[in-house]
Amino acid sequence: MSNSGPDRLYLDDLHVGQRFRSASQRIGEDEIKAFAAQFDPQPFHLDEAAARETLFKGLAASGWHTAAVTMRLNVETGLPLAGGLVGAGGEISWPAPTRPGDSLHVESEVVELIPSRSKPDRGIAVVMMRTINQRDEVVQILKAKLMVSRRPIGRH
């Protein structure tokens, strides 16, 4: 929960090609249905029998549920950025659905670093985040633009 501390990374500590890997988290059928009931109440996310008749061919998590779990993994174990993880936006896709019982982890790679011209205390890190299940299938690709603090002068 703390966004400061000696092991937190500033923009100046990042380099293109740097990689991070989060811990894993299992997504249960009850969680898939609870998220869907609250935010994406469609048959293929709520009901196994109904889902079999759809293009998902079985119960699948909402893509936004996969995105939310990806965020939790990155906040807690994935990307130890000073100031926390603040996204300005990005490109997202879901090449495969998350299924009940899947264990997901996130593999991230810094692809671009853009210091701000107008605000010398910050910049943008573009990070490619792949959310991967226990069968090594990529269930989400997120190319995220993160706002990252520069290292304060005098702090090492």
Next chain:
Amino acid sequence: MSNSGPDRLYLDDLHVGQRFRSASQRIGEDEIKAFAAQFDPQPFHLDEAAARETLFKGLAASGWHTAAVTMRLNVETGLPLAGGLVGAGGEISWPAPTRPGDSLHVESEVVELIPSRSKPDRGIAVVMMRTINQRDEVVQILKAKLMVSRRPIGRH
């Protein structure tokens, strides 16, 4: 919840420039904190006092919470597509944060229609979705690629 019915739209029923507007939904402080505790446990989403010291200058919803509420609004009152709302991916940005007590609605516009070459029963609709608060500020822009069914032969 039903994804069929006479008033549901197939790809063939959509045209570029077509607009849709969802109902509004209020987002309370408790909901913001509950979502954050589960999926985005960072101080600026969890604690008003801590949030004032961050670049958010006060409690703000996780962008993924705004995305999830946007999905619910579109599923229930925004986009009445046959087969439901199935996203392949898209581009997302959060120009302003969602604040406690904000009422959000979604304004969507069809910007491109791409029938599948390999699968004659479906296609992609590219839809620009703007999530807007009660002060007419845009809190999220999502350019979504949705998989949409073609009208079955013989069904009118």
